[in-house]
Amino acid sequence: MSQSIIAKRYADALFQLGKERSKLDQFETELLTLREVYRDNNKIVSFLKHPRVSVDQKKKVMTDSFQSFSEEIVNTLKLLVERHREDIIADMIQHYIGMMNDAKGIADADVYSVRELSEAEKQRLSETFAPKVGKQSLNLTNIVDSSILGGIRLRVGNRIFDGSVSGKLRRIERELVSTNKR
Structure with missing residues (x-):
């Protein structure tokens, strides 16, 4: 299955969760911030992809780095790390933003x-x-x-x-x- 399809599924899940909990705009703001962090800091990407760093260490960095974010976003990031899907985070954010834009017209x-x-x-x-x-x-x-x-x-x-x-x-x-x- 292509990375883009997987990223879209995670974005869909986050969008549905945001709808259910009335947090769509909060999620969008947090994901836009995360996208900026990803663009501006190449070290976080290489850290998350590094094979010698354990999954627990990566999850701890995610929790510590994004502690001001909602629990749902942090848990999604930790889930992606756990499933070795760190490389789809940027695509997932892009799909979510696209869904928000469609919803807003x-x-x-x-x-x-x-x-x-x-x-x-x-x-x-x-x-x-x-x-x-x-x-x-x-x-x-x-x-x-x-x-x-x-x-x-x-x-x-x-x-x-x-x-x-x-x-x-x-x-x-x-x-x-x-x-x-x-």
Whole structure:
């Protein structure tokens, strides 16, 4: 079974538990903090994967390091350590965050522009494009790309909205080429 499927199952279980105990937002906050710890500290990952460190030592580090977290999150982490599934923690967090975003009607999107967009511009883009993809809002990540020449290109999941100058030029070129072949 693939690691991603296993990570999704743990995320589903945490999501259901959070729903039952009305702790969905608390779990999300804690998992976002854990994701930052994982990203910023490579030593914890290598420690958890080290074969000479016993499972009990790893579980103790998890308990001590995340003592301010909810019991459910800490127990999930200890369970993952016990089952030698430390490498799926990041994927599990990503699946949980995705489930929370779906529940809130939020989607992640990349917006490509020639320059950095202001918060007001990002907000307008979110308000304009969120309904088009069936969401209430978009978490926009602005990527500066001078090759688009002007305008924007927005990617939400596998949907692309291309209002860039370079995209328009490509469409015009395709039209010209296709009319010349006739």
